[in-house]
Amino acid sequence: MECLKVRELNIFRPATKSMPFDTSPTINFIASLFAPLRLSSHFDLDVASGIAIFIGGNSAVSALALRPLYGQLWHGWYNTPGCHAIVWELVRTLFQTSFSSEYSERLAVSIGISGRKGPKYIASRSGTVMPQTCYLADMLVHSNWRGKECDPAVVGVRGSPSPTKVTIVDFKKSIPTGNDTLRPRSSRNSSILIIPTATSIVACAFCASMEDWLAFTMILLGMVCSGIASFILSTGKITLGEQLKPARGVPPGDGMLLSDTHIVILRGNEEDVNAVTKGKLRLKLKGGDCTLLLCAFLVSLQVALQLVFMPFASLAGQLMFLLSLLMSGACNLYLSAKEDDIRSNALFTLLNTPEVKTYEARSRASAAVLACLALCWESRTPAKEILQELVPIKPRPWAACSACLAQNIQEQNGEFMYSPELKEMLDEGENNFLTDLIDDVHAAYDRYIKDHPDNTRMRR
Template identity: 70%
Template sequence: MPPESPLSFFTSVSDSPWLSWSHVDLDVASGMAIFFGGQAAVSALALRPLYGRTWHGWYNAPGCHAIVWELVKTLLQGSFSSYSERLALSLGLDGKEGPKYIASRSGTVMQHTRHLAHVLNNSNWRGESVVVGQRISPTPMQLMIVDFKKKVLTGNDTLLPRSSHHSSLPIIATTASIAACAICAIVEDWLSLKMILLGMVSSGITSFIMSTGNITLERLKPADGAPRGDGMLLSDTRIIILRGNEEDVNAVTKGKLRLKLKGGGYTLLLCVFIASLQVTLQLIFMPSGSLAGQLMFLSSLLVSGACNLYLSAKEDDVQSSALITLLNTPEVKTYQASSRATAAVLACLALCWGSTTPPTQVLQEIVPIRPKVWKAWSEFLVENIGKKSKEFVYGESTHDLDDREEKLLLELIDDAHAAYDRYIEDHNI
């Protein structure tokens, strides 16, 4: 018996009774499926300028209505000439709040910082952690010391495209869309083929435009004579020490990210038109396709939607590794402190050693120093830092402590010893 041809195979599948009854349901599904996966589609689009791959996104994908909405909001909220900052916000490249920031030299306190501080605080880019202290505490903390030795990239310095093991994933979705077109041609469903091609071209052009965009960081210029910008970002489980010029630290705490497209706002308007056309035509004409054609259309959406969903899940990791390159490779030292007290000592040494910053100013932001035992401990620490002691030295407490408080004080002194010794050793003091 001769092998069955692909054309007769798909024709027989289309005419099978078990599929015929669902044709009406597929009419509805093929029209409505384009409205699923909107947030994932926006997240995937936001990665295009980070990767800089012009061949990304050439597949029939759901969720274009969400892209249209975000781009329309960008255009309506201001003039074409000022679209770049709003576009970065719409695509999620900017806009998230960072942790509290306290400048140790100027005394400035920011309850909320900007997006780059959020990225730095939540990034896995921290290097190898050095464990400090052996006490088992319910409040361990991680402490990063970030030294800006080079100028942070801002203004005309654009973020260079990056590659990762996720960057080739869109090939799978593109292959699935091409295969769906081929099968539609085999069963001679030219309408479905055109609708899939429309989705590929529409998504591809939009992705191409976004991939050629430039991400830049705008920062505020400090006043002449401003002190160094040393300070710390504080969250529940992490302390990030920033040391460097005020201008570089401002880039992290106050900097605004922008996405500039070639052609400006008019290019953005073109993206809106193309994506709107795709949504409208697919919604109107796709329910008229054959059963096999609708199945291929839905299959292409399923594969590309899964691709977008996966990229969306990896968005934070990809974005953080890319955006941190704007910091121009600062020197980073990471400590895993066994207790909050250990982290407080490390923070004091990082910000107060060699400066006029009072250690008490740093301590009171991290640990309670008013209770008697904590006050006694903080006095020992302040005295050691003030004398530039290379070993942590303590004497008898002048405070009236009971046995329980004395025991806690000894544990805190052990924490201080561990942090003090580690910092002195690491910084060759």
């Protein structure tokens, strides 16, 4: 009877005593999903959350080096991994004295804005040969820079697995140097930095909703320290070192930068060409060494505090911390992959927007003809010297073809012409080779004359 009474009481319990419906906000509901994880013994991110800040050092330095090129003060305000590498580069800049007496030049080298050696340079008018050039020359040769965003014009009919790119750069306006250096500007891929910033803000808000103030503080610390360092570098000024003025009467510094798959023709005053081949970039910060020391201290503080305290946060807070690092590390890695493209876009401004024309030559012979026409047509430089530098082969067909090309350039013929007598001195196999060479030369010759009518005034 007692059991029956208990059962009856359970059945006829008044509905007014039931639990009311939970009307908590959505964010509290989502946070409650992570509550069991705090008690779970199957997950342990304590070590991972501390070590994760040491991942992606090279990409973090590359992303930081792009701040002066963007010039946007809001860039970099996110929690990022790899800060230990940034500290190392900044400290090395402060204490390295053997490289240069100026911190600005050392800083540019440390974060990768300068320092790389460029390719061989040959001056067509003076005959000067430089086995190595400076960073700007390297950027011109190895980046994907195409001038005014135009696709290269294809020259030649024969297919080639490794075509040669020919870029003709005309410095119509002088390149400012020293304190008058134009600030390089690039806007490429800058909007992607919104993603890690938004992720870090959301992670902070989520930790606050769960009242995990330790994780909240560590993420916010990363945002503030990285943001201040990025702000300081964004306000820095990239300058091109002063160049010695050439002597009066010095001919233009026309010449070519040579690599295996790219030939860059430089045409302009000696001073402007020297700025590309010999100029050194510097990154000047307001406050000098003291500002650099402040950046190093802030980033060191971020690394030390996150390494010590982050393992004591809750599991959900650690997950939010790792999520912010994951998104910012992915964006840093993407910017590192696009680094040359971004820098070359900024380089175009630094060089005072020269006029550029780009070709894709299907054969090395076509590339040699384009370079020879660009350097020898107006200057009257002997064409054979340029051709030997570009195609250093000595078969009889090429010797005959190059001699014919040099004669056409010397006479400034509007159309490439050759004598049938060239084939009489060669055997059948050499004649076939000569025919292919003549086709390549003819295609490149006609294309250059068509594209540069003002520079190729034909002799009548």
